[in-house]
Amino acid sequence: MSEITPEVREGHWSKTKTLTIITLVIWFIFSFVVHWFADSLNSMSFLGFPLGFYMAAQGSLVVFVVLIFWLAYRQNKIDEEFGVAEED
Amino acid sequence: MADASSNNTFIDNLPKIYGMYTGGFIVFILLMAVLEQVGVSAEAIGILFVAFTVFIYAGIGWLSRTMQVEAYYVAGRQVPAVFNGMATAADWMSGASFVAMAGGIYFGGHGYLAFVVGWTGGYVLVASLMAPYLRKFGCYTVPDYIGTRYGGNSARLMAVIVLAVASFTYVTAQINATGTIASRALQIPFEVGVWFGLLGILLCSMLGGMRAVTWTQVAQYIVLIIAYLVPVFWMSNKQDFGLIPQFAAGDAVARLKELEELHQIGTLKPLASVVGSEGFLKLPSLVKLHSEAGTSAMDAWKFVTLVACMMAGTASLPHILMRYFTTPSVKAARTSVAWSLFFIFLLYFTAPALATFTKLQVLDPNLATSIIGKSFAEVQSLDWIQKWGAVNFLQIIDGNGDGILQINEFFMRGDIVVLATPEIAGLPYVISGLVAAGGMAAAMSTADGLLLAIANALSHDLYYKMIDPTADTKKRLLTARILLIIIGAAGAAIASMQLTSILGAVAWAFDFACSGLFFPLVLGVWWKRANRQGALAGMFFGFLAGTLYLIHVRFLGGAEWIGIDHLRFGIIGMPVSLVAMVVVSLMTPEPDEETQKMVDDMRIPKGETVLSATH
Numbered sequence: 215m216s217e218i219t220p221e222v223r224e225g226h227w228s229k230t231k232t233l234t235i236i237t238l239v240i241w242f243i244f245s246f247v248v249h250w251f252a253d254s255l256n257s258m259s260f261l262g263f264p265l266g267f268y269m270a271a272q273g274s275l276v277v278f279v280v281l282i283f284w285l286a287y288r289q290n291k292i293d294e295e296f297g298v299a300e301e302d
Numbered sequence: 303m304a305d306a307s308s309n310n311t312f313i314d315n316l317p318k319i320y321g322m323y324t325g326g327f328i329v330f331i332l333l334m335a336v337l338e339q340v341g342v343s344a345e346a347i348g349i350l351f352v353a354f355t356v357f358i359y360a361g362i363g364w365l366s367r368t369m370q371v372e373a374y375y376v377a378g379r380q381v382p383a384v385f386n387g388m389a390t391a392a393d394w395m396s397g398a399s400f401v402a403m404a405g406g407i408y409f410g411g412h413g414y415l416a417f418v419v420g421w422t423g424g425y426v427l428v429a430s431l432m433a434p435y436l437r438k439f440g441c442y443t444v445p446d447y448i449g450t451r452y453g454g455n456s457a458r459l460m461a462v463i464v465l466a467v468a469s470f471t472y473v474t475a476q477i478n479a480t481g482t483i484a485s486r487a488l489q490i491p492f493e494v495g496v497w498f499g500l501l502g503i504l505l506c507s508m509l510g511g512m513r514a515v516t517w518t519q520v521a522q523y524i525v526l527i528i529a530y531l532v533p534v535f536w537m538s539n540k541q542d543f544g545l546i547p548q549f550a551a552g553d554a555v556a557r558l559k560e561l562e563e564l565h566q567i568g569t570l571k572p573l574a575s576v577v578g579s580e581g582f583l584k585l586p587s588l589v590k591l592h593s594e595a596g597t598s599a600m601d602a603w604k605f606v607t608l609v610a611c612m613m614a615g616t617a618s619l620p621h622i623l624m625r626y627f628t629t630p631s632v633k634a635a636r637t638s639v640a641w642s643l644f645f646i647f648l649l650y651f652t653a654p655a656l657a658t659f660t661k662l663q664v665l666d667p668n669l670a671t672s673i674i675g676k677s678f679a680e681v682q683s684l685d686w687i688q689k690w691g692a693v694n695f696l697q698i699i700d701g702n703g704d705g706i707l708q709i710n711e712f713f714m715r716g717d718i719v720v721l722a723t724p725e726i727a728g729l730p731y732v733i734s735g736l737v738a739a740g741g742m743a744a745a746m747s748t749a750d751g752l753l754l755a756i757a758n759a760l761s762h763d764l765y766y767k768m769i770d771p772t773a774d775t776k777k778r779l780l781t782a783r784i785l786l787i788i789i790g791a792a793g794a795a796i797a798s799m800q801l802t803s804i805l806g807a808v809a810w811a812f813d814f815a816c817s818g819l820f821f822p823l824v825l826g827v828w829w830k831r832a833n834r835q836g837a838l839a840g841m842f843f844g845f846l847a848g849t850l851y852l853i854h855v856r857f858l859g860g861a862e863w864i865g866i867d868h869l870r871f872g873i874i875g876m877p878v879s880l881v882a883m884v885v886v887s888l889m890t891p892e893p894d895e896e897t898q899k900m901v902d903d904m905r906i907p908k909g910e911t912v913l914s915a916t917h
Binding site for chain 2 (some may be wrong): 223226227230235236237238241244245246249250251252253258259260261262263264266267268270271272274275276278279281282283285286289290293297298299300301
């Protein structure tokens with residue numbers, strides 16, 4: 215196993231941080247912002263549901279599931295790009 | 303399963319093994335349906351369902367027995383991502399999720415969905431901030447990580463204390479739930495049911511530790527998800543809304559709106575004050591509108607603060623984090639979080655549909671099962687009204703004396719909605735038995751994870767790392783098992799006193815955990831400058847502030863500050879924890895070179911774990 219240089223570490227960590235921040239921004243919107251405006255969103259409808267209710271009952275949940283799969287996929291790509299992924 | 307080679311074939315054959323198990327369970331359900339047709343009593347079917355499934359779990363627990371430290375604490379670190387996802391989902395979905403959540407939505411409507419959002423979104427924090435890094439660290443327990451990252455026994459001890467308080471609060475609620483279900487299904491007194499439940503829980507965990515708990519949790523997930531989905535699919539199709547209930551629920555919600563107007567829900571106030579079976583616990587009648595969100599900023603604030611506490615709590619609860627220590631790699635830990643949430647999602651996005659359809663069964667005059675607006679005598683003669691009324695879980699009182707049941711004359715405990723739904727909807731009794739088995743699986747699997755988290759922290763961190771570092775493997779594992787029994791017995795003893803309703807206690811566990819542990823855990827990975835003094839201050843002051851606030855609003859009758867009640871005290875604890883940790887860290891010297899290197903290594907998947915494999 216070759217030694218990992220500080221430059222590689224830094225590059226890897228900086229990309230990881232960016233990915234984490236993007237993830238957390240999306241998370242924040244669907245955890246808090248959307249539900250703060252639930253009452254206004256309820257005037258619209260989706261699949262027959264009032265939209266604000268829908269987001270809390272199903273919408274945000276779907277986003278979270280997709281978001282974590284996407285995060286895992288992206289992070290694996292970053293690890294491979296910098297050659298710091300685990301050997302199988 | 304003892305030696306390495308047979309172990310590998312076991313892992314390779316997992317899909318086949320659990321596929322056969324699922325098939326076997328379905329055959330069992332069909333067999334019960336046949337027995338019901340030939341006239342076997344409802345009670346006998348209920349007993350068979352619960353006894354059979356608990357017996358299977360105990361069998362798996364016995365087959366997974368081990369005397370190896372690595373297997374006992376982290377299941378040998380070879381649980382594949384998808385199976386760990388299922389185990390985590392069972393670990394996660396407690397009696398509260400399975401039994402109480404749909405009931406909460408039934409009575410609380412939109413406001414209650416904060417739990418649904420909080421208990422799913424928390425996994426985004428687990429995946430992005432914690433799980434892969436803690437896996438790379440290679441610890442056995444959460445205090446193991448805190449103790450090594452920050453160094454010193456004081457940090458380790460403080461983490462053990464927070465963990466024990468949070469998890470113990472939670473586990474009593476789970477043992478309470480197993481007791482309730484066992485007593486209903488097996489027709490035994492609640493106090494006996496609690497100890498029966500504990501026996502089942504210990505059989506799953508004691509002999510094989512984390513390894514046994516992992517494989518029983520996968521089995522329990524399969525039972526609980528089948529048990530949750532079947533009645534909802536059945537109702538959706540019976541009520542002609544459509545094949546897939548989660549998509550059909552939109553029309554059902556719209557229909558509910560019309561009925562709410564018809565029955566004047568929201569305008570009629572309860573016509574009596576009814577005391578339920580737990581003495582001080584009031585039975586509610588339905589007063590909230592189903593899909594209406596509050597219009598004030600305070601309503602929105604209450605929603606998001608509850609979401610925040612439940613999410614941060616999710617990411618700090620040790621029995622969840624330690625599940626990701628069992629995966630074979632960092633990459634698998636990441637994928638495993640995604641699978642966990644997927645399996646949890648299957649139940650959580652069904653819960654609102656279940657609440658909606660059950661409510662329709664009760665309210666819609668076009669359905670034969672409806673009771674609101676029917677004559678009092680007619681409703682009184684229904685089987686399920688009599689059965690649940692006899693144990694004081696529901697009551698009907700003709701408050702205005704007109705002989706007709708109005709919505710404000712029907713009182714019911716929220717946490718029986720799921721268990722009673724098959725009877726309310728007039729489904730065959732085999733479905734009731736199935737749901738009871740599912741609830742039992744949910745409560746047992748969570749209790750197992752929690753008990754193991756506490757016992758492992760005490761045996762590994764307190765006993766082995768702090769009291770007797772020279773103890774040999776045999777002594778360590780014996781201590782772990784004795785602690786498991788003691789803690790379980792203490793939990794059962796407290797559960798049999800029934801101190802609070804199931805849900806109150808569950809929310810507290812999340813608040814305790816996020817007040818004390820969230821920032822020390824996150825900053826340990828994300829802020830190299832964080833040091834021991836800071837972590838100690840963060841854990842101590844966060845936990846203290848949260849606890850004092852809880853005592854203030856809950857037990858001393860103090861005023862709530864900007865709508866923060868006892869369910870949300872993490873909102874007080876977390877900022878205190880963050881500020882204390884940052885300020886104290888900056889005031890004291892930065893961590894030594896070795897610790898900083900440790901953090902660097904944790905951030906890179908490649909290479910050896912930070913702690914050696916057997917420590």
